[in-house]
Amino acid sequence: MQYPRVTSISFHNHIESIAQEKIAERVLCGEVIIVRQCLQGIGYFEHLQQIILEGIRQTAGEEKAKQLKNKGFEAFHEVINLEELPSVMGMSYQLVRALTPDLAKQLVKQVFQQQKAFYFEEESNVRFHIPYDIVRQRITEYSKFQWNGKVTPHGPHHDSWYQCPTNSVNVWMAISSVKIGNGLNIYPQVYGKLLPCTKDGKILGDQYFGSALNIELEPGDAIIFHGEHLHSSEINSTDTTRFVISLRMTLDKPQFIDDNSPYKNDYIYSDPNDGLKARLAQSLVKISRRFRNRINSAIRGKENKQNYVLSLDKVSGFDDTSSAFPQPISVKIIPGTSVDETKLFLDSKDLAIGQIKPVSQKLCVARIDEHRIIAFSRNCPHEGADLASGYLRDGCVVCPWHNLPISLENGASPCQSLPKLTVFKCSEQG
Ligand SMILES: O=C(O)CCC(=O)C(=O)O
Numbered sequence: 001m002q003y004p005r006v007t008s009i010s011f012h013n014h015i016e017s018i019a020q021e022k023i024a025e026r027v028l029c030g031e032v033i034i035v036r037q038c039l040q041g042i043g044y045f046e047h048l049q050q051i052i053l054e055g056i057r058q059t060a061g062e063e064k065a066k067q068l069k070n071k072g073f074e075a076f077h078e079v080i081n082l083e084e085l086p087s088v089m090g091m092s093y094q095l096v097r098a099l100t101p102d103l104a105k106q107l108v109k110q111v112f113q114q115q116k117a118f119y120f121e122e123e124s125n126v127r128f129h130i131p132y133d134i135v136r137q138r139i140t141e142y143s144k145f146q147w148n149g150k151v152t153p154h155g156p157h158h159d160s161w162y163q164c165p166t167n168s169v170n171v172w173m174a175i176s177s178v179k180i181g182n183g184l185n186i187y188p189q190v191y192g193k194l195l196p197c198t199k200d201g202k203i204l205g206d207q208y209f210g211s212a213l214n215i216e217l218e219p220g221d222a223i224i225f226h227g228e229h230l231h232s233s234e235i236n237s238t239d240t241t242r243f244v245i246s247l248r249m250t251l252d253k254p255q256f257i258d259d260n261s262p263y264k265n266d267y268i269y270s271d272p273n274d275g276l277k278a279r280l281a282q283s284l285v286k287i288s289r290r291f292r293n294r295i296n297s298a299i300r301g302k303e304n305k306q307n308y309v310l311s312l313d314k315v316s317g318f319d320d321t322s323s324a325f326p327q328p329i330s331v332k333i334i335p336g337t338s339v340d341e342t343k344l345f346l347d348s349k350d351l352a353i354g355q356i357k358p359v360s361q362k363l364c365v366a367r368i369d370e371h372r373i374i375a376f377s378r379n380c381p382h383e384g385a386d387l388a389s390g391y392l393r394d395g396c397v398v399c400p401w402h403n404l405p406i407s408l409e410n411g412a413s414p415c416q417s418l419p420k421l422t423v424f425k426c427s428e429q430g
């Protein structure tokens with residue numbers, strides 16, 4: 001079978017059709033599984049909604065909780081203002097953390113149909129991705145919170161860069177709808193590779209990892225994927241909030257690249273059949289958490305989990321996809337006093353329809369169709385990803401990091417708060 005394959009199944013209709021007990025095995029081979037109505041199927045959808053609404057009632061008040069219930073979580077950013085967001089996020093994390101052990105158990109029992117012990121990440125992730133143009137105003141302020149990155153887009157990464165186990169299975173559960181433009185990017189073309197990153201966990205600019213796989217979800221649907229798939233967030237260019245809870249687990253003993261990982265203890269033993277050992281393990285975790293945190297900070301000083309990422313100097317043996325990066329082509333440039341007056345000439349045989357190629361450190365060219373060749377800055381206006389490794393879609397260059405489509409007609413993107421990309425019209429030679 002060719003991986004990664006995307007399989008869509010409906011919980012009710014039913015999962016047996018793909019041999020449920022094989023899901024974990026298939027996911028760890030790179031297959032991406034979509035379970036429609038997953039949360040409804042395990043009896044958790046309404047419960048989760050109620051829990052979050054209760055947290056909102058406690059932090060933002062009765063009236064706002066009511067409004068959100070009526071309008072749906074897609075309207076989160078209209079109801080909750082940016083000042084309220086830190087307390088809403090803090091409370092949501094606290095409430096979801098309390099139900100994570102049982103949620104994990106229900107997923108393992110009912111979705112994976114596994115009877116044997118497993119491990120889950122102590123804290124689920126609560127991801128309120130509000131439209132980027134709104135959250136952009138607070139990016140610096142929010143960066144000090146532990147949930148930073150859960151309301152703003154995350155760049156392409158393997159979860160093991162952040163010390164998750166290499167055998168982790170990520171269950172990414174939609175509470176609101178998920179649309180193209182605010183979802184998850186999975187990069188199937190580099191599955192099986194562990195790409196290099198910087199010390200603070202950013203993909204290197206010279207890596208080429210192809211186009212992203214994006215999946216639309218209805219509330220309650222889940223995507224199950226291997227945490228080692230290179231993945232990232234789409235920058236939210238829609239006008240709706242995308243609300244997802246994601247939980248990582250291992251269906252066997254967790255395996256870590258780095259034995260000294262401070263995250264190691266956060267994988268909690270559990271048993272789908274309520275074993276005494278599991279209950280004991282979970283109580284011990286609760287008791288030891290405070291103690292452990294104190295020891296950890298004493299040993300590691302300033303180093304904490306947030307900045308503990310794998311980097312090239314911590315482990316060797318990373319895959320390198322820079323050789324797949326598009327090769328430069330030569331272009332003759334006759335500078336003018338403005339973008340419109342600047343002329344670029346290139347040899348048509350050097351650039352096929354749909355191709356993007358770099359021409360200098362700053363510039364690349366793309367052929368949209370037989371008659372349209374556009375040169376544009378390589379620097380994405382969002383976080384500076386190299387657009388020479390992006391791809392073309394509907395007259396736009398799509399950024400490789402967060403999937404932002406940028407018009408090659410006028411340099412604009414659906415995120416209006418971002419500066420426009422500089423674009424030049426080109427002519428062919430000969
Ligand atoms: O929800 C997102 O945008 C990113 C998800 C992610 O990186 C994860 O669940 O590990």
Ligand code: FES
Nearest residue numbers: 380382383399402
């Ligand atoms: S969309 Fe984020 S760097 Fe381009």
Ligand SMILES: [Fe+2]
Nearest residue numbers: 157158159231
């Ligand atoms: Fe991730």
